[in-house]
Amino acid sequence: MAFRDLELLREALTHSSFANESPHVSPRDNERLEYLGDAVLQLITAEYLFKLRPGAKEGEMTQLRSAMVNTNTLAALAEELGLGDFLYLGKGIAKGGGRTLKSLLANGFESVLGAIFLDAGYDAAYHYYLDRFRALPEPVQDENHKGRLQQVVQERYGLTPYYDSAGARGGRQREYTAVVYAGADPLGTGHGTTKQAAEQEAARHALSELDRRAASRKTAGGGRSRRRQTPEPEPGPEAEVVPEMFEPVVVEEPAVEPGPLAKAVALAAQDDTEAPPVPEPEPEAKPRRRTRRPRKAEPEETAPAAGDSGC
Numbered sequence: 001m002a003f004r005d006l007e008l009l010r011e012a013l014t015h016s017s018f019a020n021e022s023p024h025v026s027p028r029d030n031e032r033l034e035y036l037g038d039a040v041l042q043l044i045t046a047e048y049l050f051k052l053r054p055g056a057k058e059g060e061m062t063q064l065r066s067a068m069v070n071t072n073t074l075a076a077l078a079e080e081l082g083l084g085d086f087l088y089l090g091k092g093i094a095k096g097g098g099r100t101l102k103s104l105l106a107n108g109f110e111s112v113l114g115a116i117f118l119d120a121g122y123d124a125a126y127h128y129y130l131d132r133f134r135a136l137p138e139p140v141q142d143e144n145h146k147g148r149l150q151q152v153v154q155e156r157y158g159l160t161p162y163y164d165s166a167g168a169r170g171g172r173q174r175e176y177t178a179v180v181y182a183g184a185d186p187l188g189t190g191h192g193t194t195k196q197a198a199e200q201e202a203a204r205h206a207l208s209e210l211d212r213r214a215a216s217r218k219t220a221g222g223g224r225s226r227r228r229q230t231p232e233p234e235p236g237p238e239a240e241v242v243p244e245m246f247e248p249v250v251v252e253e254p255a256v257e258p259g260p261l262a263k264a265v266a267l268a269a270q271d272d273t274e275a276p277p278v279p280e281p282e283p284e285a286k287p288r289r290r291t292r293r294p295r296k297a298e299p300e301e302t303a304p305a306a307g308d309s310g311c
Contacts, residue, residue: 017090037114066147
């Protein structure tokens with residue numbers, strides 16, 4: 001690559017420790033270009049896998065992309081370029097072996113890729129990365145918590161996790177804090193000396209939290225069902241059976257002489273086979289209603305007159 005703007009390349013190779021110590025040589029560090037290079041790298045790998053694996057599902061492509069952009073892969077690409085020898089580092093970090101530190105090498109490669117994107121365009125960055133990735137002797141793998149978290153969240157919730165990172169200066173070394181979200185729900189928080197390290201730590205905490213939630217739901221749901229389905233233990237042949245444990249306690253109450261109503265209810269509840277059926281009484285014949293008719297007036301008998309004879 002022949003840079004038209006050499007200041008972009010100088011900025012891509014400048015670590016924040018050197019910018020603080022020697023601002024007259026290189027006043028700007030590579031953190032902004034690292035941020036841009038990370039986004040460009042995500043797009044390059046996504047497009048490449050989309051074309052390479054037309055039948056692959058989202059989860060499979062996510063795993064492959066994680067292997068292409070993890071810290072070990074980018075550090076291996078930087079080592080092939082000998083990038084560590086050209087980094088502008090502070091004196092303390094340089095003496096502490098910073099030129100071989102994988103996180104610094106990976107960050108430097110992303111910064112250079114961002115500078116190539118600005119200086120020569122997307123196609124140049126696309127081929128620059130893929131030509132070197134294909135030339136690696138073997139695929140580089142590491143425990144990528146971010147890739148694993150993305151697969152889990154997409155499968156469970158249908159969402160893509162995103163990270164909110166912020167840097168805070170703590171003495172001579174900057175410390176980053178990252179929070180990973182699934183929608184509006186924060187899943188985990190991480191800290192690290194680099195943005196990638198903080199995001200990896202946040203993803204690791206998020207995976208632990210998701211596993212804890214899944215275990216809690218499984219225990220809560222399964223525990224209730226087991227209590228309902230587990231039969232009561234049967235006593236062994238030598239076990240002493242305590243009547244109070246298996247038989248209900250009966251409390252005898254004093255007998256009370258049932259009243260007339262209780263007796264009637266008890267008789268009605270008896271089985272028909274125990275007592276002969278009681279014949280229903282025949283309907284009583286209604287008395288005929290007599291109509292009183294007025295009597296005919298009988299002629300009054302008149303006494304015979306004194307001169308009449310009895311004939």
